[in-house]
Each structure stands twice: as structure tokens, then as C-alpha cells.
Amino acid sequence: MRKIKLIFRLGALALLSAPLAGCFGGMKRLKVVDYTDQRVGDLSLTKKVTGKRDFLFFSTTKMGIFMEGNLQGIITDYQGNPIEGVTVKVVPDAGKSKTGIEMGADELAAAQENAGASINLSFAPGISDTMGLYKIHFSLPVVDDEVDVRGKLVYNPGWDQQKLNLGKAYEPQMKESPFRLYYDLNNGFLAFAEGVRKVIVQPVGEGKGRMQNLPGSKAPEQTKPAGAAGEAAPAEGGKAEEDLFKGFDFGQ
Numbered sequence: 001m002r003k004i005k006l007i008f009r010l011g012a013l014a015l016l017s018a019p020l021a022g023c024f025g026g027m028k029r030l031k032v033v034d035y036t037d038q039r040v041g042d043l044s045l046t047k048k049v050t051g052k053r054d055f056l057f058f059s060t061t062k063m064g065i066f067m068e069g070n071l072q073g074i075i076t077d078y079q080g081n082p083i084e085g086v087t088v089k090v091v092p093d094a095g096k097s098k099t100g101i102e103m104g105a106d107e108l109a110a111a112q113e114n115a116g117a118s119i120n121l122s123f124a125p126g127i128s129d130t131m132g133l134y135k136i137h138f139s140l141p142v143v144d145d146e147v148d149v150r151g152k153l154v155y156n157p158g159w160d161q162q163k164l165n166l167g168k169a170y171e172p173q174m175k176e177s178p179f180r181l182y183y184d185l186n187n188g189f190l191a192f193a194e195g196v197r198k199v200i201v202q203p204v205g206e207g208k209g210r211m212q213n214l215p216g217s218k219a220p221e222q223t224k225p226a227g228a229a230g231e232a233a234p235a236e237g238g239k240a241e242e243d244l245f246k247g248f249d250f251g252q
Contacts, residue, residue: 030043030044030045030188031187031188032188032190033187033188033189033190034190035189035190035191035192036190036191036192038072039071039072039073039192040069040070040071040072040181040190040192041069041070041072042068042069042070043067043068043069043183043190044067044068044069045065045066045067045068045142046065046066046068046139047063047064047065047066048063048064048066048139049061049062049063049064050062050063050064050141064141064142065141065142066139066140066141066142067139067140067141067142067147067183068137068138068139068140069137069138070135070136070137070138071090071126071135071136071138071181071192072126072133072134072135072136073088073133073134073153074128074131074132074133074134075088075128075132075134075155076132078219078220081132082128082130082131082132082133083128083132083170084128084129084130084132085127085128085170086127086128086134086155086156086170086172087125087126087127087134087156087157088125088126088127088128088134088136088153088154088155088156089123089125089126089136089153089154089157090123090125090136090138090151090152090153090154091151091152091154091176092121092123092149092150092151093150093151093152093178121139121140121141121149122137122138122139122140123136123137123138123151124136124137124138138181140181142183142185145184145185145186146182146183146184146185147181147182147183147185148180148181148182149180149181149182150178150179150180150181151178151179152176152177152178152179153176153177153179153194154175154176155172155174155175155176155177156169156170156171156172159171159172173198173200174197174198177194177195177196177197178194178195178196179192179193179194179195180192180193200219201216202216202217202218202219203215203216203217203218
């Protein structure tokens with residue numbers, strides 16, 4: 001009877017040590033071959049509790065490897081001046097993905113139940129600082145030595161509601177953009193790609209002679225406050241000086 005109990009205890013210890021050895025030891029050293037042009041940075045690997053393993057008479061903690069870092073960018077106006085206080089957030093896609101980020105709610109719940117663990121995908125919204133720089137902190141699970149995430153960046157969501165409530169807001173030129181973030185733990189390959197980007201152009205030139213006026217609108221002009229420097233002063237007698245070039249329609 002003692003021999004049977006001893007064998008059972010040794011077997012339980014072997015079962016217990018196997019998952020613990022995989023969880024707490026031998027995590028690969030992070031190496032990065034960066035192809036993101038500094039769009040993704042501050043990378044590190046960490047281990048988190050993702051669930052538990054249930055055995056016949058006991059249960060153990062299940063751990064997972066997560067890649068953490070920051071997704072960053074810059075917010076400016078049309079003149080390139082940095083804008084502070086603009087929010088940028090990540091919205092994961094719905095679909096099917098190895099990391100689970102593209103799974104629907106039902107599929108993700110089923111995968112979590114089968115795996116006995118929770119798949120935690122974390123994206124903290126970023127807010128631009130005085131230099132216009134925003135950073136979105138993420139924590140993504142490494143599955144089969146890879147991180148492969150798809151989603152979209154949403155720029156200043158709720159700006160229209162803010163304008164309605166406060167009477168002013170920053171309207172983004174581009175409301176959202178799709179992206180894909182990929183990392184290979186074995187070779188350190190890191191890539192970040194965005195989808196179709198919208199580029200603004202404006203027509204220039206007078207369109208005289210053989211040229212025709214180009215379609216399209218120009219950038220909005222900045223209005224100057226009353227009495228600003230450079231504004232023409234009234235002439236003697238209280239009348240402003242007549243514009244000698246008003247008949248030539250320059251700049252129209």
C-alpha cells in the first residue's frame with residue numbers, strides 16, 4: 001500500500017513539474033529585426049497567468065508568453081504644428097486569427113473554454129502630448145512563436161460629439177486606417193503595415209493659356225483676428241485704401 005502511494009506521489013510530482021518547467025524556465029530572449037521605421041517600440045516579453053490546468057486530484061496554474069510594447073505616431077495640423085490631447089485607439093478586427101484577435105465572440109469563448117485559458121488582448125488608448133506624440137501600449141499573446149494581429153486605428157473618435165457638446169473639436173483628416181502587426185519570436189522579424197492611406201493634394205497655378213484650371217479645392221485659409229499685425233490700416237479720413245488689384249481676381 002505504501003509502495004502504491006509512493007508511486008502515485010512521484011507521478012503527481014512529474015505531472016506538476018512538466019508544466020511548471022515550461023512556464024517559468026527557458027523563455028526565449030527577445031531579439032528584434034525592426035522593419036516598422038520606429039512605429040513600434042519598447043518591446044519586451046513577459047509571462048502572465050492565462051488560466052489553470054485541471055488534473056485528477058489537483059490543478060496547476062497555466063502561464064502564457066505575451067509581447068508588450070508601444071505603437072506610436074504623431075498628430076499635427078495642416079501646417080505641421082503638433083496638436084496635444086488627441087485620442088487614438090485600436091479596434092481589433094472580427095474574424096479568425098491564430099492569436100484570437102480576429103475571432104468573433106462565440107468562437108473566442110469556445111476557444112478559451114477548450115484551451116482552459118483566457119486570451120487577453122490589451123490595447124490602451126493613446127493621447128498625444130505637447131509634441132504631438134501618442135503611444136498605444138499593447139500586450140499580445142505569443143502563439144506558436146508568433147504574434148499576428150490585425151485591426152484598425154481610429155483617430156479622435158467622438159470628435160463630432162465633442163463639437164456638439166463643447167462647440168469645438170479636432171476633426172481628423174483621416175478617420176481610421178487598417179493595420180497589421182507581425183512578430184516572429186524565432187528570427188526577431190518585426191513588421192507593421194497600414195492599409196490604404198489618404199493623401200491630400202491641392203491645385204496650384206493660374207490655369208491660363210493652354211492649361212485648364214485643375215479640379216479640387218485648396219487648403220482652408222487661416223482667418224486672422226481683427227487688428228492683427230499686417231492688416232491694412234485705414235487711410236486719412238477714416239476710409240481704407242482702395243485695393244488696386246481687386247479687378248484682376250488674383251488668388252481665385
